[in-house]
Ligand SMILES: Nc1nc2c(ncn2[C@@H]2O[C@H](COP(=O)(O)OP(=O)(O)OP(=O)(O)O)[C@@H](O)[C@H]2O)c(=O)[nH]1
């Protein structure tokens with residue numbers, strides 16, 4: 001088991017398969033500002049698989065594939081096939097913007113993917129274009145329908161922003177009343193050197209919850225499993241789905257943090273908010289180093305895993321807490 005100096009144990013890895021994306025959500029990345037990773041530095045799927053298999057030996061049981069947009073990377077479905085074959089016990093999940101899922105959901109189902117998180121910040125086509133720079137709302141709606149049709153568990157991630165989509169909180173709650181999905185409202189985090197974060201956008205989970213309660217009776221739910229993500233969940237009276245709050249800014253969950261992140265160029269980040277990275281790629285590409293040595297590097301890094309909220313507290317005014325863009329980290 002990877003463990004840190006605060007007694008936290010890691011059982012969940014978030015692996016970014018690419019830093020490229022077909023959208024430009026303004027809260028995540030800005031065109032021209034983010035420098036892409038050169039192709040030769042991106043880990044091959046074989047290298048990623050080796051890392052994952054090694055991590056499994058340390059009792060990592062949950063893997064989230066993210067990006068950038070994971071479905072932008074060539075042969076992503078083949079990579080899922082490799083994971084299924086080589087790591088049959090691993091709980092593999094995906095976070096995606098949903099725009100490239102067209103026609104792929106039956107294959108996901110066949111590959112044993114049971115859960116998918118889809119990011120969608122608005123139910124209005126024009127607003128979707130304003131936020132993402134693309135006209136793809138129908139594609140995302142279709143992707144959600146397809147995933148539900150094929151029996152995948154769907155969570156919808158909504159970054160809540162005052163003056164942008166706060167007037168849709170009730171609409172999202174109404175959606176969770178009729179669809180069996182978790183709608184998770186995420187507090188906008190000041191991440192990345194070119195972040196558009198401003199105090200004015202901030203809405204706390206508490207405020208979102210109040211707004212949500214004006215259209216539905218919500219009851220808090222207990223966490224079920226040690227590998228659960230950071231959302232605090234609520235059931236909806238007479239509703240099909242649930243509501244979640246990811247309160248990274250106003251009510252942090254660092255004390256129970258159970259995850260490590262690996263970027264697509266093989267850098268281990270022990271905290272979303274910290275730019276301290278540990279280079280795994282040179283070790284992976286050094287034929288004299290075996291998996292045990294790789295795991296030793298990961299364990300030593302984990303020992304220094306910080307409490308991210310302390311970094312938030314130290315930042316100045318509206319500065320970003322770290323310089324790397326969310327699309328390069330994987331969220
Ligand atoms: N601050 C902080 N935010 C996180 C962390 N993990 C996930 N998030 C944020 O939560 C949002 C949703 O993340 P997802 O990729 O859907 O993953 P998850 O919430 O762990 O997923 P589940 O395992 O399905 O609960 C993203 O905006 C993430 O950046 C974390 O460890 N710290």
Ligand SMILES: C[S@@+](CC[C@H](N)C(=O)[O-])C[C@H]1O[C@@H](n2cnc3c(N)ncnc32)[C@H](O)[C@@H]1O
Pocket residue numbers: 021027028066067068069070095096097117118119157158159186187188189190191326327330331
């Ligand atoms: C970086 S994206 C990568 C995966 C995929 N492209 C997607 O959008 O789902 C992962 C998650 O991070 C969230 N995210 C990006 N920037 C954020 C920010 N500044 N604050 C909070 N969440 C953010 C997105 O909404 C998404 O749910």
Ligand code: SF4
Pocket residue numbers: 021022023024025028029067068069097119326327
């Ligand atoms: S949130 Fe996801 S879809 Fe949007 S720009 Fe970032 S990586 Fe791309």
Ligand code: SF4
Pocket residue numbers: 252253254255257258270271272273306307308309
């Ligand atoms: S901010 Fe860092 S320590 Fe806190 S929950 Fe997120 S990744 Fe974990």
